[in-house]
Amino acid sequence: MPTETTAKIIDGKAFSAKVREGVAKDVASLKEKHGITPGLAVVIVGEDPASQVYVRNKVKQTGETGMNSFHFEMPDTTSQEELLAKVNELNEDPAVNGILVQLPLPKQIDEASVINAIAPEKDVDGFHVINSGLLATGGDAMVPCTPLGCLLMLQDTLGDMSGKKAIVVGRSNIVGKPMAQLLLDANCTVTIAHSRTKDLAAEVAQADIVVAAVGRPEMVKGDWIKEGATVIDVGINRIDAPERGEGKTRLVGDVEFETAAARAGAITPVPGGVGPMTIACLLKNTVTATCRQNNIDPDTL
Numbered sequence: 001m002p003t004e005t006t007a008k009i010i011d012g013k014a015f016s017a018k019v020r021e022g023v024a025k026d027v028a029s030l031k032e033k034h035g036i037t038p039g040l041a042v043v044i045v046g047e048d049p050a051s052q053v054y055v056r057n058k059v060k061q062t063g064e065t066g067m068n069s070f071h072f073e074m075p076d077t078t079s080q081e082e083l084l085a086k087v088n089e090l091n092e093d094p095a096v097n098g099i100l101v102q103l104p105l106p107k108q109i110d111e112a113s114v115i116n117a118i119a120p121e122k123d124v125d126g127f128h129v130i131n132s133g134l135l136a137t138g139g140d141a142m143v144p145c146t147p148l149g150c151l152l153m154l155q156d157t158l159g160d161m162s163g164k165k166a167i168v169v170g171r172s173n174i175v176g177k178p179m180a181q182l183l184l185d186a187n188c189t190v191t192i193a194h195s196r197t198k199d200l201a202a203e204v205a206q207a208d209i210v211v212a213a214v215g216r217p218e219m220v221k222g223d224w225i226k227e228g229a230t231v232i233d234v235g236i237n238r239i240d241a242p243e244r245g246e247g248k249t250r251l252v253g254d255v256e257f258e259t260a261a262a263r264a265g266a267i268t269p270v271p272g273g274v275g276p277m278t279i280a281c282l283l284k285n286t287v288t289a290t291c292r293q294n295n296i297d298p299d300t301l
């Protein structure tokens with residue numbers, strides 16, 4: 001029997017366009033009132049073809065908001081010292097308000113050393129230990145872009161989340177852990193599930209909010225989802241799609257979409273869900289960083 005989509009599809013593409021509009025307004029106002037043009041520097045080491053779309057979108061959208069975009073490509077033979085020297089140079093450059101070093105890095109480079117070399121106030125990814133520490137203790141952190149994008153979509157869909165049961169599937173430093181923190185701050189009762197979780201299906205079935213961030217195609221099954229739950233699918237997995245012709249591929253999330261959409265109250269699609277929101281939040285974080293560096297209250301923009 002074919003399943004039927006009953007869930008509201010959360011349109012991350014449309015929502016991210018709204019977020020970027022807000023960013024563009026703030027950028028214009030920073031220029032007019034303060035004579036400041038925010039600058040975002042992106043450093044890419046090596047060539048990962050999968051990230052080319054992402055990088056192109058990022059550069060295009062940064063420009064569209066009126067910000068300055070600085071782009072650095074370094075060969076995959078780059079040493080840790082060379083990358084640290086680039087990071088230091090950007091730390092000291094007053095035209096650069098935000099720095100993103102694209103991950104993963106080649107194996108000769110220690111990621112933590114590089115991330116923690118970024119000036120915390122320019123760390124628009126929110127990966128620096130100072131920022132994760134601030135997030136964990138209720139301070140003014142730079143919040144990682146993907147979890148921030150998920151939170152904005154959840155707030156837009158649900159409003160007050162107080163008392164809701166949330167499950168985060170995945171415990172990465174980049175998504176799972178900060179996401180759990182944000183849900184906790186929103187007064188949810190939070191479970192973090194992972195590869196050693198005993199009965200994942202039973203855990204997911206309890207949740208009003210499911211955030212899937214494991215990076216395994218369709219591993220969260222639709223029939224685990226509680227009726228009416230809100231499902232945020234962080235996964236972007238490219239899989240073979242022989243039904244579309246030889247050598248064809250398609251993108252799927254970490255959630256089995258069709259079956260989950262038949263049970264959920266609302267769900268994000270892949271593509272067009274979390275991905276575009278991640279980029280929009282990177283731009284938003286760059287404005288936040290610019291304001292903090294210049295002691296400007298963003299509410300006055």
Ligand SMILES: Nc1nc(=O)c2c([nH]1)NC[C@@H]1CN(c3ccc(C(=O)N[C@@H](CCC(=O)O)C(=O)O)cc3)C=[N+]21
Pocket residue numbers: 051053054057100101102103104125145236251270271272273274275276277278279
């Ligand atoms: N320091 C760092 N920060 C990151 O945030 C970071 C990173 N490194 N390394 C790579 C990953 C990947 N990532 C994506 C963001 C948006 C889309 C995105 O917008 N995807 C679209 C289009 C997908 C497609 O068509 O290929 C979508 O989901 O609709 C994809 C991937 C950020 N990353």
